[in-house]
Amino acid sequence: MAFSLGWKTSRSHWSFLQAVSGGFPLFPWRTAGNCLDPEMKAYLEENTEVTSSGSLTPEIQLRLLTPRCKFWWERADLWPFSDPYWAIYWPGGQALSRYLLDNPEVVRGKSVLDLGSGCGATAIAAEMSGASKVLANDIDPIAGMAITLNCKLNGLRPFPVLTKNILNTQQGKFDLIVLGDMFYDEDLADSLHLWLENCFWTHRTRVLIGDPGRPQFSGHSIRHQLHQLEEYTLPEPTQQDNNGLTTSAVWDFQP
Numbered sequence: 001m002a003f004s005l006g007w008k009t010s011r012s013h014w015s016f017l018q019a020v021s022g023g024f025p026l027f028p029w030r031t032a033g034n035c036l037d038p039e040m041k042a043y044l045e046e047n048t049e050v051t052s053s054g055s056l057t058p059e060i061q062l063r064l065l066t067p068r069c070k071f072w073w074e075r076a077d078l079w080p081f082s083d084p085y086w087a088i089y090w091p092g093g094q095a096l097s098r099y100l101l102d103n104p105e106v107v108r109g110k111s112v113l114d115l116g117s118g119c120g121a122t123a124i125a126a127e128m129s130g131a132s133k134v135l136a137n138d139i140d141p142i143a144g145m146a147i148t149l150n151c152k153l154n155g156l157r158p159f160p161v162l163t164k165n166i167l168n169t170q171q172g173k174f175d176l177i178v179l180g181d182m183f184y185d186e187d188l189a190d191s192l193h194l195w196l197e198n199c200f201w202t203h204r205t206r207v208l209i210g211d212p213g214r215p216q217f218s219g220h221s222i223r224h225q226l227h228q229l230e231e232y233t234l235p236e237p238t239q240q241d242n243n244g245l246t247t248s249a250v251w252d253f254q255p
């Protein structure tokens with residue numbers, strides 16, 4: 001299990017920190033048909049599996065790395081692109097997505113930004129729950145393609161995906177920002193904290209955070225500004241893939 005034991009369990013921070021320091025180009029995915037490179041699309045489809053099992057949201061189908069995929073077992077350095085964080089359904093994102101599906105009034109008729117969207121599950125949950133506008137944000141252009149493919153799997157018209165670091169920019173007004181599994185590095189956590197506070201005080205944007213209780217999250221000062229809304233017991237496959245984490249929670253940011 002070379003690949004999964006390498007990048008998957010630790011979720012190393014280097015790639016996101018590169019974006020925080022240097023920024024990534026704007027890469028908006030606006031439509032379903034003309035933005036998908038055929039060769040890249042075929043490669044992703046060949047090396048991921050469509051699944052809806054083993055997560056908190058069986059309603060959502062996703063293209064993920066599973067034990068039946070070559071690169072679950074292959075050496076990580078043989079994957080030809082940046083680390084495929086988008087190919088894992090992380091526990092914080094699972095909790096957020098479950099919460100939005102169970103509480104559609106949170107997003108119905110509202111504009112939603114899914115920060116660090118990854119596989120796009122939480123953005124998809126927002127769309128399913130009646131959000132008026134959804135923007136997914138991830139620094140990896142390949143994640144943008146994966147999110148578009150995942151939208152199609154769920155019978156949704158793909159929403160825009162912005163592949164650019166936005167933590168050093170002023171973001172437009174959104175009613176709600178959701179982010180899961182982003183507090184895995186102290187420096188990144190500090191940047192997120194400042195940016196989210198600015199969004200809250202500038203636009204009165206509501207912020208929901210999903211996290212399974214990683215030390216970098218539990219020990220950060222932002223915890224003093226959070227109110228827990230819900231806690232979920234993670235399915236056994238997710239527990240096994242995340243070093244035995246057993247629960248994941250959704251938090252309301254109240255600075």
